[in-house]
Amino acid sequence: MSFEGVINKKGASGLYNKETSSDNVFGLIAGAVAVSGADNFSLSKVYKFLQLKDAEAIGITANYDNTNKVLLHYHIDAFFRLNPNGELFLYGVAQSTTMKDMCDKTKGHIVSLVKSEIAERRIRGIGVVRNPSTPYSPIITNGINKDVVDAVPKAQEVINDLFSESIYLDNIVIEGRDLDTSISAVKDLRTLDAPQVSVTILQDPDIAAKKAEYAKTAAVGTILASIGVRKVSESIGSVQIEDYPQQFQGRSDFPLGSGDSFLKVALSNGTKGSSLTLAEQQLLTERAYIYGGSFEGYAGIFLNDSPTCADANNDFSYIENTRVWNKAARFVRAVLIPKVRSKIAYDADDNVEPLLVQNWINLVENRLQLMVSSEDITDSDFSIEEAEKNKPVKTKLKVSLYGIAREIENELILQ
Numbered sequence: 001m002s003f004e005g006v007i008n009k010k011g012a013s014g015l016y017n018k019e020t021s022s023d024n025v026f027g028l029i030a031g032a033v034a035v036s037g038a039d040n041f042s043l044s045k046v047y048k049f050l051q052l053k054d055a056e057a058i059g060i061t062a063n064y065d066n067t068n069k070v071l072l073h074y075h076i077d078a079f080f081r082l083n084p085n086g087e088l089f090l091y092g093v094a095q096s097t098t099m100k101d102m103c104d105k106t107k108g109h110i111v112s113l114v115k116s117e118i119a120e121r122r123i124r125g126i127g128v129v130r131n132p133s134t135p136y137s138p139i140i141t142n143g144i145n146k147d148v149v150d151a152v153p154k155a156q157e158v159i160n161d162l163f164s165e166s167i168y169l170d171n172i173v174i175e176g177r178d179l180d181t182s183i184s185a186v187k188d189l190r191t192l193d194a195p196q197v198s199v200t201i202l203q204d205p206d207i208a209a210k211k212a213e214y215a216k217t218a219a220v221g222t223i224l225a226s227i228g229v230r231k232v233s234e235s236i237g238s239v240q241i242e243d244y245p246q247q248f249q250g251r252s253d254f255p256l257g258s259g260d261s262f263l264k265v266a267l268s269n270g271t272k273g274s275s276l277t278l279a280e281q282q283l284l285t286e287r288a289y290i291y292g293g294s295f296e297g298y299a300g301i302f303l304n305d306s307p308t309c310a311d312a313n314n315d316f317s318y319i320e321n322t323r324v325w326n327k328a329a330r331f332v333r334a335v336l337i338p339k340v341r342s343k344i345a346y347d348a349d350d351n352v353e354p355l356l357v358q359n360w361i362n363l364v365e366n367r368l369q370l371m372v373s374s375e376d377i378t379d380s381d382f383s384i385e386e387a388e389k390n391k392p393v394k395t396k397l398k399v400s401l402y403g404i405a406r407e408i409e410n411e412l413i414l415q
Helices: 052-056 063-070 075-082 099-103 111-114 146-166 220-228 278-287 321-339 354-373
Strands: 026-029 046-049 087-093 127-129 171-175 197-199 378-387 394-400
Touching: 026 075, 026 111, 026 220, 026 378, 046 321, 052 075, 063 075, 075 146, 075 220, 087 278, 099 111, 099 127, 099 171, 099 394, 111 127, 111 146, 127 220, 146 171, 146 197, 171 220, 171 321, 197 220, 321 354, 321 394, 354 378
Parallel strands: 026 087, 026 127, 127 171, 171 197
Antiparallel strands: 046 087, 378 394
């Protein structure tokens, strides 16, 4: 023994570890070219990346993009540049594969990614990137590549199928490539009834200018990062974020640009963001396109909002609403599964014993307090609605959402 008394030891806090929840786990399906070599990137195989170097280690480098005239390293780089604490799973397909087929449940690409052993069904959102081989001649209908519009319902169908298996995929982001120059003619995506699918026409013009093959592409990796870096309750259009990664600590906002990325912004038809009229901006937002722009007199590029391809009155017309619902659904499912086929006590009038009811309520509410404390929701209310003998127990969970200040109208008065 000595007179040290109390000994402090440095423990592993996990300060720089990846996030323990799965809110920040994403997938990317993209047209690609295999890299020769046994341990290098191949198609139809799922790869897990925790950092850009993981992708580069299997041959997906900046030179890979340049040589193959694709954007794959670019999207992965963008994901980790803005979202260094995220996880990304990549699934490459042949360049001849359309986005419609990438999303088609009968083709199995998304299912293979989500259900892969390495992904462990933890993926929350997926990006879809075309990367066609050249020459490529898109069919333009309703002001955008027909393949984009065709992919949207297919994406929702596969999400619905996974949902039926209790696999809750929050969102699929489609590359809105080949936007027509006539913005007024673009398809109204709100009419497509796909509340868990979004289309982005965001473009970094400096990337688009590097090769003719890049001219009509959209920045899907940036959108995935913008979702993952935020809490499930935040809009990806927010100027600030609530939890800044270590590299961005001390910032008062969170623009898309850093280094030489997004010094300017454009649409996937090459139109500069600075040239869009207010009416054109409003039209694109109303028709549910995700794009970038800047506020007059304020530096930085930001996203317009988080719309999905669903009617504006749909409860899930914004990405954050589905993220919150799905997270709550996963929580309540995890809590109640141990109660499946358990005994239920009834009183003489065949009413469920109050102690049992309160026990279930406490279990769910205590778990949902994690979402309240992390500011995913403001409140929750769980109840047992029906519990007849030998019939399914029917419960109800209500969660209260945060509102989003999508615009601010200020009245300034001189006195």
